[in-house]
Amino acid sequence: MKRNYNILMLILLLAFASCSFTAKSFEDSDKDKLLVQLVSYVLEEGHFDPKDINDDFSSNVFNDYMTQIDPYKRYFYESDIEVFEAYKNEIDNQVLEYDLAFFNLTYDKLLVRIDEAKAIYKDILETPFDFSKEEDYDADYENKGYVKSKKEMKERWRKQLKFSAIANYHDLISEQEREIKDNKDYVVKSDAEIEVEAREMTLKLMDDLYDFIQDRERQELVSVYINTIAREFDPHTYYFAPKAKEDFDVQMSGKYEGIGARLQKKGQNITIIELISGGSAWRQNKLEAGDIILKVRQEDEEEAVSVVGMRTDDAVKYIKGPKGTNVILTLKKVDGTIEDLSIPRDVIELEETYAKSSVVKKNDKTFGVINLPGFYADAEDYNKRNAASDIKKEIERLKAEGMEGLVLDLRGNGGGFLKTVVDMAGLFIKEGPIVQVRTTGEPASVYRDRDRSIVWDGPLVVLVDEFSASASEILAAAMQDYKRGIVIGSKQTFGKGTVQTFIDLNRFVRNNTNGDLGALKYTIQKYYRINGGSVQLEGVKSDVVVPDRYSYIDIGEKNQDNPLPWDQIDSAKYTLWDSYFDYDTTISKSKERMANSDQLKLIDENARWIKKIRDENLYSLNYNDYKKKLELNEEEAKRFDKISDYKTNLTFNSLPYELKLMENDTILKSRRERWHTNLSKDVYVEEALNVLSDLKMSYSIKKVASTIKE
Structure with a gap:
């Protein structure tokens, strides 16, 4: 790939400056293809040390992308990888032609395998673990191969889940030993009861993880793929989707416009986990950590939007807004009551x-x-x-x-x-x-x-x-x-x-x-x-x-x-x-x-x-x-x-x-x-x-x- 040095202006105002390129405009109704086209163009024109997009580049992207989307090798089978490997030396050509055939193939298969994995872990966690059995768990995934059969996949998952459960089991036993010493009325649980509780804790952890995984949209995985391509140029070259860029700007400036509350999705609920000191919600002193947001309404609109089951990032979009405006939250308070609370938006400094x-x-x-x-x-x-x-x-x-x-x-x-x-x-x-x-x-x-x-x-x-x-x-x-x-x-x-x-x-x-x-x-x-x-x-x-x-x-x-x-x-x-x-x-x-x-x-x-x-x-x-x-x-x-x-x-x-x-x-x-x-x-x-x-x-x-x- 030959470097085009015809850059009209390169002004470094800040560490994150702006560059002007040779005049060129793009148009494509397919957003994913357009993104690949834009990213490859900018890197070809402007990167300090651009790479030749060839078969070696393609092979590196292939290996890195497989690691990115299945780092623990608990989704894909050896047969999947064999199908994917037909593209191992073709990704370079696809990048230059803005073709996402490889991504689409892996994405579609990943969705299938994730659904299968959810069924696998739920099935495994229905059966008690035998913690007296002599066996080991090997966490060196980098040097592990992909499994060849569903039986092997289930066994891989079983050991991972048992490793999580044995840690919970140990914590629960240790906690019980402390309770026995401190509380003479404590009712001692049997090992079998503790094992059930340990599995339930593991199941809750996995369900929360899969809620997050299944909340991810296709566009987020497109970003992962594009970034695998970008990072072949160097570790600090990175594509930022709109939300990621907004978060980065907040990090770099230390401020944003909103109410000053940190949110977390717990189950289907968007919950307040912290109020930011000095923010408008903190100053108002009515919102509390633990409050659940049920609906969000803008002050100039009559209809409220339910955020129950919504992704946290999507809920935040409704809550943030320009300084001087108000947002009305329908809350389930910590004490169980339901109320509407109007909160002014302001510049929040972190x-x-x-x-x-x-x-x-x-x-x-x-x-x-x-x-x-x-x-x-x-x-x-x-x-x-x-x-x-x-x-x-x-x-x-x-x-x-x-x-x-x-x-x-x-x-x-x-x-x-x-x-x-x-x-x-x-x-x-x-x-x-x-x-x-x-x-x-x-x-x-x-x-x-x-x-x-x-x-x-x-x-x-x-x-x-x-x-x-x-x-x-x-x-x-x-x-x-x-x-x-x-x-x-x-x-x-x-x-x-x-x-x-x-x-x-x-x-x-x-x-x-x-x-x-x-x-x-x-x-x-x-x-x-x-x-x-x-x-x-x-x-x-x-x-x-x-x-x-x-x-x-x-x-x-x-x-x-x-x-x-x-x-x-x-x-x-x-x-x-x-x-x-x-x-x-x-x-x-x-x-x-x-x-x-x-x-x-x-x-x-x-x-x-x-x-x-x-x-x-x-x-x-x-x-x-x-x-x-x-x-x-x-x-x-x-x-x-x-x-x-x-x-x-x-x-x-x-x-x-x-x-x-x-x-x-x-x-x-x-x-x-x-x-x-x-x-x-x-x-x-x-x-x-x-x-x-x-x-x-x-x-x-x-x-x-x-x-x-x-």
Whole structure:
């Protein structure tokens, strides 16, 4: 497949920018074919490193798609796969011809097999399990073949269900043993009665799962197929159906327009499971967790729509709406009464999405900790709210409290908007390059901080882990390259060195009668450190490496399918941070503390143990053997109880503005108290504060020495 480089304009405004292609318009009454046509066109025209769509590509799509739709090999038979394999080297041709014959074949067969499987599991769970029988359950599906007969299929299902039931059986027996000790009037159940209850629990679990599976529409599986094709290009190229794109936008901006309630389908009912702090429903204080929504009516309509039996996503469409409008819910309240409740819609901000800060005292010094879950921004209006402006506010507030050093916690931060991280890095340096970005066939562009003002010029520590990715890696790498701060965390960060863009697929279609077609996120560029190196695959190496529970588990870009390769370019011109901080001595002292930390030694042992447990695939279905193995694991796990018992003598506090908010917001108060408790038990934060103390001390000593010399 030859690359067409005739792109009229490629403007990277954000990490998710917009691209304009050569003028071309599509029209097709078949939505599925149209989607394949659009996705293949965009990837051919715009992907950073497009694939040749050939027989190898086809074979990879075939294998990956089979794994996607039947990962546990409990639907399809070997005979099904033999029929499907006629298409193994034909999918490439079908993609180029927008033909969905392979998808249609597998989809139709999957529906049949799912119905058969439902009958199988219901039949199996009608018969008691014999937990005295000597047999094993092998959970290594990747290396299992497909079954050849219905007898084999039923046996595969039987062992899976028995494995679920034996876990329930053990929990129920353990619960009964506790009850016997605590309640002298407790009526003891027989093993047979407990076995029945364990099977019923498994049946309920399976019924709930199949309610979800059967709620899935054809279009959702079309999305799975299209994404199998898309991910052959790289792990971050992905098709978003309209609802998925809406959810992603909420995640990236941290807000949406609605009533501020989280819903869950339980049986046939749509149930309120949580009210979002600060939302309109929370402020109104009439809706409760546990209320069941029976009907939804818009304020300008007379007829209500029943949502009983409706998919959660479909019910949400009726409930969400523009700020300033009202929605009327017919509710079955927790107490069983039925009532209509009119709730105003508003802009709902998801507080857990945003930056939060705390102040802490250590050795008579005042330090600040800022946790940043993501590099968020409003895609429609960047200036409304974004992570960079929020971090700036938090730093100013911490400075007002006398902050002498800052910990920026990026652990678990998967990235976000590129402009946001460039702006944020500029808060810590005078000016200069932050990151280099390269498009195929073009020289790298340097993204710079041009604002000479500095919001924080004091000691800085950046905390990272294996899940710190993309924009997190850009910030950590820039601070490291400038010698502006010390990076503490895992051996390396995630290793995502690519930039993606979103493109609205509707823009290509004339006379569209198919409804919203969604969007495609695809890789358009790679980014590089200012020293010229890429974080792709290799991530950012911490200055001080500390073990965590994921140290021996395969996490990161290098463990994804089809990642782009590592490479490097020329360094940008930049000047190291001019300060009196003694980074080398501080890092050396931190490494020495880490090497002598009993807590970290225990965490490392725990990480090795977790790896061993995760690698186990064979489980006994004999209860005595199953119980012995659990008891052995529990005994081994007791060695690691001290990890959660660990506590520092540090006390973390919210800033004055938050304390005022907490007077009327008990949810915010409880969340902050939980966060502060976790911080006080966090050995990584403790070490970050030690490093800040050392940096502060080295700054004072070197500055005094410099003054004397002058």
